[in-house]
Amino acid sequence: MPARLIGLLIAFVLMAHGSPAAAQGAADPIRYTLSFPAPHTHYVEVAATVPTGSRPDVELMMAVWTPGSYMVREYARHVEAVTAADPGGRALTVEKTEKNRWTVATGGAASVTVRYRVYAREMTVRTNWVEADFAMLNGAPTFMTLPDGMMRPHEVAIEPAEGWSRSITGLPEMPGGEHRYRAPDFDTLVDSPIVIGNPAVYEFTVDGTRHYLANVGEAGLFDGARAARDLEVLVREHLRFWGSLPYDKYVVLNVLTSVPGQIGGGGLEHKNSTLLMASRWATRTRQSYLAWLELASHEIFHVWNVKRLRPVELGPFNYEDEVFTRSLWMAEGVTDYFAELLVHQAGLSTQGEYLASLSAKIDEVQTTPGRLVQPVDLASFDAWIRYYRPDENSPNVSVSYYSKGAVLGFLLDAEIRLATRDERDLGDVLRAAYEQFSGGRGFTPEEFRAVAEEVAGVDLGSFWASAVEGTAELDYDEALDAFGLRFRPVAAPSSDRPGRAWLGVNTRNDAGRLVIAQVRRETPAIAAGLNVDDEILAIDDFRVRADQLATRLDQYRPGDEVTLLVARRDQLMEIEVTFGAEPPREWSLEVDPEASAAERQRRAEWLQQSS
Numbered sequence: 001m002p003a004r005l006i007g008l009l010i011a012f013v014l015m016a017h018g019s020p021a022a023a024q025g026a027a028d029p030i031r032y033t034l035s036f037p038a039p040h041t042h043y044v045e046v047a048a049t050v051p052t053g054s055r056p057d058v059e060l061m062m063a064v065w066t067p068g069s070y071m072v073r074e075y076a077r078h079v080e081a082v083t084a085a086d087p088g089g090r091a092l093t094v095e096k097t098e099k100n101r102w103t104v105a106t107g108g109a110a111s112v113t114v115r116y117r118v119y120a121r122e123m124t125v126r127t128n129w130v131e132a133d134f135a136m137l138n139g140a141p142t143f144m145t146l147p148d149g150m151m152r153p154h155e156v157a158i159e160p161a162e163g164w165s166r167s168i169t170g171l172p173e174m175p176g177g178e179h180r181y182r183a184p185d186f187d188t189l190v191d192s193p194i195v196i197g198n199p200a201v202y203e204f205t206v207d208g209t210r211h212y213l214a215n216v217g218e219a220g221l222f223d224g225a226r227a228a229r230d231l232e233v234l235v236r237e238h239l240r241f242w243g244s245l246p247y248d249k250y251v252v253l254n255v256l257t258s259v260p261g262q263i264g265g266g267g268l269e270h271k272n273s274t275l276l277m278a279s280r281w282a283t284r285t286r287q288s289y290l291a292w293l294e295l296a297s298h299e300i301f302h303v304w305n306v307k308r309l310r311p312v313e314l315g316p317f318n319y320e321d322e323v324f325t326r327s328l329w330m331a332e333g334v335t336d337y338f339a340e341l342l343v344h345q346a347g348l349s350t351q352g353e354y355l356a357s358l359s360a361k362i363d364e365v366q367t368t369p370g371r372l373v374q375p376v377d378l379a380s381f382d383a384w385i386r387y388y389r390p391d392e393n394s395p396n397v398s399v400s401y402y403s404k405g406a407v408l409g410f411l412l413d414a415e416i417r418l419a420t421r422d423e424r425d426l427g428d429v430l431r432a433a434y435e436q437f438s439g440g441r442g443f444t445p446e447e448f449r450a451v452a453e454e455v456a457g458v459d460l461g462s463f464w465a466s467a468v469e470g471t472a473e474l475d476y477d478e479a480l481d482a483f484g485l486r487f488r489p490v491a492a493p494s495s496d497r498p499g500r501a502w503l504g505v506n507t508r509n510d511a512g513r514l515v516i517a518q519v520r521r522e523t524p525a526i527a528a529g530l531n532v533d534d535e536i537l538a539i540d541d542f543r544v545r546a547d548q549l550a551t552r553l554d555q556y557r558p559g560d561e562v563t564l565l566v567a568r569r570d571q572l573m574e575i576e577v578t579f580g581a582e583p584p585r586e587w588s589l590e591v592d593p594e595a596s597a598a599e600r601q602r603r604a605e606w607l608q609q610s611s
Ligand SMILES: [Zn+2]
Pocket: 269, 298, 302, 331, 332, 335
């Protein structure tokens, strides 16, 4: 036997017996098997074979949150029946040591197999769902890992339930048969949701790269072929914007469903896939289809902005603690700005539809009292305790980093075009930042601002101080002028057109009872002392039911004084209210008929369609 071969054999034997070097190395994967013996009971069964590195015990960890969704979710609460065995099948002791950690006594075995069940019945893009027809699994709520071994490969073999033919995910496929995948590390496993069942799969190629749209639950309603065609057009537009596709394949997992009270839709971004949730009726009306395209566009834009060009705090991830960043207005809001702009530039929405989308964002910011309380960078920082945990007072004290961030994208885009005499725009800022920060390390807020200033060639300090770090009212004049736009004029109230009487509450219909759900600042309701959860029984001695408030208010005028009979925790009381005037909808963008030629030209470039 040649000496070289003997040397190799010795190395192999050392590795097999778990030398310290091998324990630290990336060589030994964790191997998971997923099975669904009774999917109608909403369980996935997990068997994880974990190398021990010859340690007397190993500790396993489950993530408490998942990237892209900034809230501690305590995924371990859905884990049950945790057991462990050595390779000979002998039972080992498992002890729970933290809310999301378990310690297994290895008995000296080179590997242990840990088995557990996960209850999977929460229909969101960041949780799990298993039922008779399909499974939708995310990494964070499914897989335990070694807290000190996350860099090693994590392999997944799936045993589909009876009648399920297909599994689809962004994970790299592994040789050795169907339904086998290999993540190079735990981050990739967490970043790759999996759908198993019988989805309708559409395939297309952009720039030589495979793309898949996998629809679960088309039900003869969702037009998958049309969605795939438009998705291809959209991906080409994103490619045109960024210059290249940074993945080998891209998978859109599109779960079409609706569970009353649980979801309205949404998406979660991943490096080479996205999980979307939408109504199966989404392609049936123009409005809902545009919303679906904008959702898909948002998640595709994240392939670059967030998954690669990222705030410095967002990776490598600590899966057991909150990760705070002040940059979500850029990561989410600016993404939203371009998501909708690219749908338009791809030729999938009209100019009027695009301006309506942007107007809706401006309207949301301008009618949220919290815009004057919470700076948008702080809204980002507090996402964990505010955006993801809203209550009835949220609109009064916080602002959405999605909508305000998108509006800031619009304002910055205009500012940069003006400052550079139309040589550069906000897209150039993102591409320059991508060049600089899409490698190992992300950007700090100061670094992103510096890139923006470099592209703009001007100091953006006052914009940042007031719009990003401050709570001043946003100034739209410059951006409107730049693009030859204006807000559609609304008629001021007058004595012959006084407007509608206004109370300023949001209400809910609680089995026919008219109950106050939200009381906003600067409204007649808060001035009068109306409270959330007050039930409005009558206005001036006349009964008003849940579906009658709007028509009853039509009978009054701003300035009228009335007495409301309310029940507060079942106690009747009378409250005097002076109605205000319903605020006009004043944030609707339209083309300014008096725009100059230069402004019209700039608008044409901004909204130019590539086909
Ligand atoms: Zn997003």
